[in-house]
Amino acid sequence: MKNSYLAHGKVILMGEHAVVYGYDALALPLKSLQIRTTVERAAEMWMATAKYHGPFWAAPAEYDGLKYVVRTMLTKAASQQPLKFTYRGQIPTKRGLGSSASVALATTRVLNDYFKLGLTEAEVIAITNQAETINHGQASGLDAATVNSDHLIFFNQKRGPVALQAELKASLLIMDTGELGSTKEAVALVHQQLEQSPAAASKLATLGQLATETKTAWLKQDQQGVGHNFNRAQAILTSLDLSTAKIAELQKIALSHGALGFKLSGSGLGGIVIALCKDQVLARRIATACQSLVTNSWIEEI
Ligand code: PMV
Numbered sequence: 001m002k003n004s005y006l007a008h009g010k011v012i013l014m015g016e017h018a019v020v021y022g023y024d025a026l027a028l029p030l031k032s033l034q035i036r037t038t039v040e041r042a043a044e045m046w047m048a049t050a051k052y053h054g055p056f057w058a059a060p061a062e063y064d065g066l067k068y069v070v071r072t073m074l075t076k077a078a079s080q081q082p083l084k085f086t087y088r089g090q091i092p093t094k095r096g097l098g099s100s101a102s103v104a105l106a107t108t109r110v111l112n113d114y115f116k117l118g119l120t121e122a123e124v125i126a127i128t129n130q131a132e133t134i135n136h137g138q139a140s141g142l143d144a145a146t147v148n149s150d151h152l153i154f155f156n157q158k159r160g161p162v163a164l165q166a167e168l169k170a171s172l173l174i175m176d177t178g179e180l181g182s183t184k185e186a187v188a189l190v191h192q193q194l195e196q197s198p199a200a201a202s203k204l205a206t207l208g209q210l211a212t213e214t215k216t217a218w219l220k221q222d223q224q225g226v227g228h229n230f231n232r233a234q235a236i237l238t239s240l241d242l243s244t245a246k247i248a249e250l251q252k253i254a255l256s257h258g259a260l261g262f263k264l265s266g267s268g269l270g271g272i273v274i275a276l277c278k279d280q281v282l283a284r285r286i287a288t289a290c291q292s293l294v295t296n297s298w299i300e301e302i
Contacts, residue, residue, distance in 0.1 A: 002040040003114045007106040009033035009091040010098035010146035011174055011274060011300075012265050014233055015155075015211030017190050017240070019140040023208020024156045026215055027146040028172070032298065033097060035089030037106035039114050042084035045070075049087045056085065062093075065100055065131030069107045072127055077115035092296070094180040096266020101143035104131035124148075136267075137184045138191070152302075154215050156208075164215070168302045170223045170260070171283040172274055177246050178295035179270025186242055186267035193240060203236050210236075227260025227276045234263035242268030250275075250290055257286045 008031045015025025045056035047066075052059050057067065070085070085107065091099040105128045112119045119127075125144055132139035145161035146153045152164040193200040210229045217225030234251065237243055247264050254262045254275040261276040277283040280299055287297045 001114070002038060003110045004036055004038040005106040005109045005113075006034050006036045007102040007109075007147055008098075009035075009102055010143060011172070011272065012096065012142065012146075013274070014214045014229065014263075015142075015208055016096075016266055016268070017187070017237075017242070018204045018207035018211065019142050019155065019157070020138055020187060020190075021194075021204050021208075022157050023204065024154065024211040024215070025140070025142050025208075026211050026218070027142055027153050027155065028300070028302065029146055029149050029151070029153070030097065030174075030298070030300065031150070032300070033089075033091045035087055035091050035099065035102050035106065037103060037110050038086040038088075039107075039110045040084050040086075042082050044082045046082075046084040047087075048084065051093075056083075062135075065104050065135040066107055068134050069104055069127055069131050070111070072130075073108065073111035073115065073117070076117055076119075077111070079115060083114075092176060094182065094271070095176055096181060096183075096268075096271040098143050098147045100135045101128060101132055102147045104128045104135075105144065105147050135183065137187050152218075164219070166219050167221070168218050168223060168226060169221050170226075170302055171277045171280045172300045172302045173254075173259075173277055173283040173286055174265070174298045174300065175250060175273050175275070175287065175290055175294040176296040177244070177250070177270050177273060177293070179244060179246060181267055181269045181271035183267040186269050189242070189269075190240060200240065203240060207233055207236055223260055223276065223278060230261025230263040230274070230276055231255075234261075237264055237268055244270055246270075246293060247273055250293055253289050253293075254286050257289055258282055259286055
């Protein structure tokens with residue numbers, strides 16, 4: 001018997017970091033980037049990914065979230081049966097594209113089906129988010145909610161996810177800096193600043209407020225407003241030391257070519273950046289201008 005599940009990635013539009021402290025955030029599922037998780041019976045517990053092939057429990061620490069999921073599900077199933085887990089897909093890791101949340105969700109779902117556990121949606125999401133907490137140090141629940149959604153997600157920790165079906169009618173250029181971000185490190189860096197300075201708290205409050213305002217602008221199809229908020233968020237994220245020299249260079253190129261707004265996306269310290277463009281022609285032009293600095297780019301119609 002074999003079970004498999006295809007889960008997609010995500011991109012955070014606004015509110016990263018602020019969302020950890022209870023503020024609003026906005027994130028978009030990326031259905032074009034997916035990972036398929038397969039589980040099947042095996043002679044020993046085994047993991048097969050693009051980067052690691054070997055005994056499941058001996059996998060490196062970056063897979064600790066997945067180990068938590070599997071341990072939890074095997075306990076629920078009261079099973080000692082050795083299983084092989086295979087992960088195949090195109091979501092690059094450590095870029096803020098949701099790879100860790102997507103494999104945690106898919107692993108929970110395949111084991112729920114494999115063992116016919118009948119877990120509720122809320123239980124599946126809680127296990128996924130606990131894996132994300134292990135991966136990030138502190139996880140808001142935003143990534144888990146967005147990789148589990150087909151629509152734009154407006155989120156805060158108290159209210160949970162609200163799916164929005166509205167279109168902005170613009171193009172979003174997503175570029176991979178190729179610099180590997182560490183969510184854990186970035187979340188800890190913000191936490192440290194919060195402990196040391198009251199200014200950091202007000203920066204996070206503003207980032208959250210910008211997410212709330214961006215949702216309103218989005219619903220009015222106010223592309224200029226959304227772009228302006230991207231730029232304001234980028235200035236704050238930079239002042240929190242979450243940007244890099246390469247990101248600053250990409251920002252310059254994108255804005256000088258006419259992007260409506262530009263920001264890093266996800267935890268920062270590398271990873272991906274997003275540029276809001278009025279249409280696909282402009283998005284392609286900016287992608288070409290940034291080509292030598294990035295390892296990959298994607299355009300989403302939003
Ligand atoms: O690095 P990413 O894209 O997985 O984003 C993490 C987003 C944070 O707000 C920094 C953390 C969180 O759990 O929401």
